Amino acid sequence: MEFLGVLVVVLLGSSIKTDGAINQFSLKEISNINNKGPYIGIVVPNPYELNPLLQSSSFVLHNKFDFAGRHFRIGELEKKKVIVVMSGESMLNAGLATQLLLTLFNVKGVLHYGIAGNVNSEYQIGDVTIPQYWAHTGQWHWQRFGDKDEDNGDFNSEIGYLKFSNYNNYTKHSKSVENLLNKIWYQPERIIPVDGTPEVWQAAFWVPVDKIYFEIARKLKNIELSNCVNTTCLPRKPIVVRVKKGVSANVFVNNRAYREHLKSKFDATPTDMESAAVALVCFQQKIPFIAIRGLSDLAGGGSAMTNEASIFLSLASQNAFDVLVKFISLL
Helix, strand or coil: CCCCCCCCCCCCCCCCCCCCEEEEEHHHHHHHHHHCEEEEEECCCCHHHHHHHHHHCEEEEEEEEEECCCCEEEEEEEEEEEEEECCCCCHHHHHHHHHHHHHCCCEEEEEEEEEEECCCHHHHHHHEEEEEEECCCEEEEEECCCCCCCHCCCCCCCCCCEEEEHHCCCCCCCCCCCCCCCEEECCEEEEECCCCCCCCCECCCEEECCCHHHEEEECCCCCCCEEECCCEEECCCCEEEEEEEEEEECCCCCCHHHHHHHHHCCEEEEEEHHHHHHHHHHHHCCCCCEEEEEEEEECCCCCCCCCHHHHHHHHHHHHHHHHHHHHHHHH
């Protein structure tokens, strides 16, 4: 990706002057980095997910670059040129970090990895999932109590809704009543393609990962993954599985009813707080993308394992990274 020289951003950091232009020293450093590219970008949410990469003998660090509050690590992973950035938690942070990565650097594809909650009881903690599609399920139109569905002409009704009264608790003497929270209707994101008309948006809900990347992921199913943390072991060896759908939102899902809703409504497997944001930015920028997520817990509880995420967070992070290493070796 050719760097144009000036980047207008809303974040101010030591590399940016007060008028929004990148200073000459940073421009030169970015140019030197890009002259050695192109790179594969790796976006990681949190420190505990980044640690397996930093501690891996497969990763060789060559250079570092700080910009707008982000720390970019330039190096090699499995002898492939990479730029690694830790985004921080949430859709906003993931989207900002990915956009900066693609704007500043010569990046030919983006790999995203980390942990996720599981909403599909077919799979267990420690399994590593690779969805074909990602959706942002936190874009809502909240319906006013008393309004009928046909009264709302200002929202997209194709994706569907969550009706809160479906989850009322009843005694044997109670009767069904409407819930004051009414319904929330899931809405698609509005994106402006990089090669489209400025300020003309298109709807995007299910965002596909790169077809070639997803086909390569077919070769990952026989990877040997960890199944024990100290003396606590999983019932079976974790597996790598390509699944149809994953969902993201600025919501930590720790509720069984909502977990079951996500599974029945969207047929999702992993749920997290970043992947769809990375997917949307890459889709908008037309950059190949794939996400690899290790399951750390059954969202909302109910599995045979107690204290799921607190025990298996490190294992899920390591398993996701191990799959990433094998994936990048196949590129």
